[in-house]
Amino acid sequence: MKKLINQHPTRPFRWLLGIIPFFILVILYIGASNARLAENPNDKLLPAFSSIAEAMNRLAFEPSKRSGEYVFWQDTISSLERLAVGVGVSALIALVLGVLNGTIPFVRANLSPLITAISLVPPMAILPILFIVFGLGEASKIVLIAIGITPFLIRDMQQRVLEIPGEQIIKAQTLGANTWQIIVRVVLPQVMPRLIASVRLSLGAAWLFLIAAEAIASTDGLGYRIFLVRRYLSMDVILPYVLWITLLAFAVDYALRQLSQWLYPWFHDQTPERA
Amino acid sequence: MSYINIKNVWKEYGDQVVLERINSTVEEGEFITIVGASGCGKTTFLKMLLGTEAPSRGLITVANEPLRYEPDAQRGIVFQRYSVFPHMTVLQNVVLAREFEKSRFLSRLFGRARKQAIEEALTMIEAVGLSAAANKYPHELSGGMQQRLAIAQALIKKPRILLLDEPFGALDPGIRADMHQLVLELWRRYKLTIFMITHDLKEGFYLGTRLWVFDKDRIDPHHPGAFGARITYDVPVGSVDQKASEKIRESLQQHNAAQDEPELSGVSS
Structure with a gap:
């Protein structure tokens, strides 16, 4: 008998082991939901799957009586749009500042302390300031995401640039490169896959800030909807929305990973990743 | 005047003297191997030639010009590791120098210029025996092939001086012998002036035209x-007699006794 640390499940068995906990959760939910509904058919806390399906059908496939929109899809599009713009702007700023910080000591001396200071400000604490300055529209939500994740991304990018072996930078100079050429041919292409990796890491925080901003001031969006129907204890909407957000988060993460593997095979071949 | 003049060069870090009173001249086309105990300053010396370190005192001139203390295209370098670009294929790694040279802003070439640069690079890749791997990434190559690539990459720039910092230190003995052949051949073909640091005394006796031994000839036990x-020692290779080689080996072993250097103890003349 091998030691436990040396025993590995076979592939189908591994899948089975992975699925079991989800399966148990669903069974537990159904059991608890049935028990509560048997006692009080109007119970809202743990709705039956049938009422969840009914609520989702109403939101996703019937136009809203008030605005004529398909609420669920409108919410999804609005939220993804804010997330994409917020994360995209953050990534772009982080790439530019992180690379400059990492490669040029004068820029680093100038900007690094400021970025460290900004990264220590709790973003939620300045949300009121954002609402006052940018109003209650799209801008303040996007800025919240950007303020929340950009400092982390910049510092991570700077670190990744500094991790490029000094030998490479010296070698490039002996090949006749100037500072700009070293940035565009040696540094930038090497930190791009790392940028994607840190964006993936910061997506969790980005979703957090997005939903927080939507919850406080918005007229649509996944976070807005959840906090709106909370007043009516509409668990039949909240639960599928949470599930949907989780699924979207997973899809975005997966897409970024695939994109990175497709664009930068050299990076993923030499740094095997445990997915 | 000689090609390279080293005049009373010192290197100090605070009150730590690393190198002192280095004086020498080197002619164009010489191939100098440098040996010495660990921490004796031979890498520091190479860094001064490369331009990443400046001497604390003294002057190095190349072709009657003071050496610039910043790496540039005059001197090529091959490190023990990490001197090829992992995000480029073998071909891209070698073409790069031409792109740097001819496209100052985009550093990419198009059309005829690109074709020409690729042809030139392929010739160089062939010279180091990597033709079959031209479209592979460095991580797909063995250690010896990566060093071949690093050499090709440096040589396409046609540097007058080539610096090698223990280039074969991480390679297997069999592959090392192949690499020696390659370096000797390229040195003759391109009329390079080569400085090579090595840990392997056998390499020092065998390769090149001249052997330098770096060592402390005065030691203060209370203040190392x-x-x-x-x-x-500054001796022509090939004419190292038995007595001199014994002495060199002895002086190196004294310092290395505590540090366990298998390369040195395994050497036989």
């Missing part, structure tokens, strides 16, 4: 940093 290393 008080005196720096100098070039204690």
Whole structure:
């Protein structure tokens, strides 16, 4: 008998082991939901799957009586749009500042302390300031995401640039490169896959800030909807929305990973990743 | 005047003297191998030639011009590791120098210029025996092939001086012998002036035209940093007689006794 640390499940068995906990959760939910509904058919806390399906059908496939929109899809599009713009702007700023910080000591001396200071400000604490300055529209939500994740991304990018072996930078100079050429041919292409990796890491925080901003001031969006129907204890909407957000988060993460593997095979071949 | 003049060069870090009173001249086309105990300053010396370190005192001139203390295209370098670009294929790694040269802003070439640069690079890749791997990434190559690539990459720039910092230190003995052949051949073909640091005394006796031994000839046991290393032996390769080689080996082993250097103890003349 091998030691436990040396025993590995076979592939189908591994899948089975992975699925079991989800399966148990669903069974537990159904059991608890049935028990509560048997006692009080109007119970809202743990709705039956049938009422969840009914609520989702109403939101996703019937136009809203008030605005004529398909609420669920409108919410999804609005939220993804804010997330994409917020994360995209953050990534772009982080790439530019992180690379400059990492490669040029004068820029680093100038900007690094400021970025460290900004990264220590709790973003939620300045949300009121954002609402006052940018109003209650799209801008303040996007800025919240950007303020929340950009400092982390910049510092991570700077670190990744500094991790490029000094030998490479010296070698490039002996090949006749100037500072700009070293940035565009040696540094930038090497930190791009790392940028994607840190964006993936910061997506969790980005979703957090997005939903927080939507919850406080918005007229649509996944976070807005959840906090709106909370007043009516509409668990039949909240639960599928949470599930949907989780699924979207997973899809975005997966897409970024695939994109990175497709664009930068050299990076993923030499740094095997445990997915 | 000689091609390279080294005049009373010192290197100090605070009160630690690493190198002192280094004086020498080197002619164009010489191939100098440098040996010495660990921490004796031979890498520091190479860094001064490369331009990443400046001497604390003294002057190095190349072709009657003071050496610039910043790496540039005059001197090529091959490190023991990490000197090829992992995000480029073998071909891209070699073409890069031409792109740097001819496209200052985009550093990419198009059309005829690109074709020409690729042709030139392929010739160089062939010279180091990597033709079959031209479209592979460095991580797909063995250690020896990566060093071949690093050499091709440096040589396409046609540097007058080539610096090799223990280039074969991480390679297997069999592959090392192949690499020696390659370096000797390229040195003759491109009329390079080569400085090569090695840990392997056999390499020092066998390769090139001249052997330098870096060592401290004065030692203060109470203040080990008080005196720096100098070039204690400067002998033409091929004419190292038995007595001299014994002495060199002895002086190196004294310092290495505590550090367990298998390369040195395994050497036989």
